[in-house]
Amino acid sequence: MQQLTIRRPDDWHVHLRDGAMLQAVAAATARQFARAIVMPNLRPPVTTTAMARAYRERIQAAVRTTGGDALAAGFTPLMTAYLTETIDPADLAAGHAEGVLTAVKLYPAGATTNSDAGVRDLAAITPVLETLERIGMPLLIHGEVTDSDIDIFDREAVFIERVLAPLLARHPGLKVVLEHITTSDAADFVRSGPANLAATITPHHLHINRNAMFAGGLRPDFYCLPVAKRELHRIALRAAATSGNPKFFLGTDSAPHERHAKESACGCAGIYNAPVALESYAAVFDAESALDRLEAFASEHGPRFYGLPLNSGTITLERVDTLVPDRLDGAVSGDHTTELVPFHAGETLGWKLVG
Numbered sequence: 001m002q003q004l005t006i007r008r009p010d011d012w013h014v015h016l017r018d019g020a021m022l023q024a025v026a027a028a029t030a031r032q033f034a035r036a037i038v039m040p041n042l043r044p045p046v047t048t049t050a051m052a053r054a055y056r057e058r059i060q061a062a063v064r065t066t067g068g069d070a071l072a073a074g075f076t077p078l079m080t081a082y083l084t085e086t087i088d089p090a091d092l093a094a095g096h097a098e099g100v101l102t103a104v105k106l107y108p109a110g111a112t113t114n115s116d117a118g119v120r121d122l123a124a125i126t127p128v129l130e131t132l133e134r135i136g137m138p139l140l141i142h143g144e145v146t147d148s149d150i151d152i153f154d155r156e157a158v159f160i161e162r163v164l165a166p167l168l169a170r171h172p173g174l175k176v177v178l179e180h181i182t183t184s185d186a187a188d189f190v191r192s193g194p195a196n197l198a199a200t201i202t203p204h205h206l207h208i209n210r211n212a213m214f215a216g217g218l219r220p221d222f223y224c225l226p227v228a229k230r231e232l233h234r235i236a237l238r239a240a241a242t243s244g245n246p247k248f249f250l251g252t253d254s255a256p257h258e259r260h261a262k263e264s265a266c267g268c269a270g271i272y273n274a275p276v277a278l279e280s281y282a283a284v285f286d287a288e289s290a291l292d293r294l295e296a297f298a299s300e301h302g303p304r305f306y307g308l309p310l311n312s313g314t315i316t317l318e319r320v321d322t323l324v325p326d327r328l329d330g331a332v333s334g335d336h337t338t339e340l341v342p343f344h345a346g347e348t349l350g351w352k353l354v355g
C-alpha cells in the first residue's frame, strides 16, 4: 500500500497554549486534525465558560492568521474547563449546553505543568462530578498520584488503584477518559472497565520507552508526563492502540515548550508532536501490520465515545521517507521567535500527510 486515505481524524488531547506559542503551533494541529480537545492548563487556567469562549476565539484567530481562512474554516477547537475545588458546576453545565465546553479536565494538584490550581481533595468536587454524570459531560483525567513517596514510574498504576477505581465506583454513570496512558496496568484497567471508560494514547508513548531519555546523555526532548515507562508497557500500548478496541483512541498530548525551557537545569515536561502526529501514528500502525485499523483509532472511536458526529471528508498519507527537521524556528510573533524541537527531530518517518 503506497497511499492510505482515511476519514478526517481528530486529536482528543492537545495543548495549544496562548500568546506567541499559540501563534507558533495552532496551524500545525489544524493541518492534521478536524477537531481537537484543547487542554485548559493556561496561566491562569481556563475555569469558566466565558474564559473558554474567549480562548476558543483566540485559537480560531491564530489559525486564521498563521494558516489562512480555509484552514481556520476546517478546524474546530473543542474546549475544556480546568477543574478546581471551587469551580461552579452550574457554569460548566451551562457551557456544555451552549456548546462552548465539551469536557472537564481533572489535574491532581502538582501532577504536571500548571497543575497547582488542580484538585487536592476529591471529596471537594463531588457536586461537580454528580453534575457531569447527570448531563453526560466527559471527565478527562491526568491519572497520576502526586505523593512524593510514590516512585514516578509507579504514579499511574497507583492512581488507578487508589483514585480512579474508587471514583468510578462512586460515579458509575460518569464518562471518563484516562488521558495519555503509559502502562499495561492502565490499558488492562480500561479494557476490562465499563463502556463509559476510555483512554487516549499518544504517539510518543507508542514510540519510546524510558531509555530514550538517557540515550547517550540526558535527552530532555523525550521528557513528558506521565513519563515513558519500560519497554513492556510500550508494547502493551501498541497492542491496545492497534487492537481495534473502541475504548482506545488518538490523543497526541502535543505539549510545546520553547527549546530553552526544555533544555534547562529544570526542564519542562512535554513533547511537541503536532507537526508529525499522523505520520508518527501511521509508522506505528504500519510496523504492527495494522494500517487497516488506523482510521478507527484516529477518526471513529473518539467521536463515538464523546457522542459527536464523525467527520466528513478524508485525509491521505503517502508512504514516502520524510525527514523531520531538527528545529522549527520560523515561528515569529511580534519581535519574538519561538524555537521548538519537534518529536522525531532528525529522524526519517516512512509516511507523509499529503492532503
Ligand code: DOR
Binding pocket: 015, 041, 112, 113, 142, 223, 224, 225, 226, 255, 256, 269, 270, 271
Ligand atoms: O508532558 C506533559 N506536558 N504532560 C502534561 O500532563 C502537561 C503537558 C504540558 O502542559 O506541558
Ligand code: ZN
Binding pocket: 013, 014, 015, 039, 253, 255
Ligand atoms: Zn496533556
